[in-house]
Amino acid sequence: MGFADLKSAGKPSAKTRVLDRELTLEEFIDGAALHAKGLKQEVAIKPKQLSAKEKRFTPATFTLNNEVKADLTELSEALGVSKSKLVRIMTRHLVSMGEIEQQLVMKLYQDDEQ
Numbered sequence: 001m002g003f004a005d006l007k008s009a010g011k012p013s014a015k016t017r018v019l020d021r022e023l024t025l026e027e028f029i030d031g032a033a034l035h036a037k038g039l040k041q042e043v044a045i046k047p048k049q050l051s052a053k054e055k056r057f058t059p060a061t062f063t064l065n066n067e068v069k070a071d072l073t074e075l076s077e078a079l080g081v082s083k084s085k086l087v088r089i090m091t092r093h094l095v096s097m098g099e100i101e102q103q104l105v106m107k108l109y110q111d112d113e114q
Contacts, residue, residue, distance in 0.1 A: 057084075 034040065041042045064072065094102060 019041060072083050076086055079086070081089075094105065097105070
């Protein structure tokens, strides 16, 4: 083997396998045994399939003042529910109210926005 055999091509070749997970000890040992025999191990990793629940959610960005952020964090920790889930619950609750109730809630908290 010469130095040319050790030279990196710079970019991965078609033969290079990239795994999106770590190998288990058994996989590593099996691969090493095959390598020692001069054999190649074929690995086929399928991309992670999203569940129906994961597909329902879309990332969103919004701004909260520090007080509301602290309240949301405190409520999340007290209830053992994620902040995202709390926002979804509170949004559904507000939507489920009648128009008059929604206006009363908005009027009650309109000073928080100034």
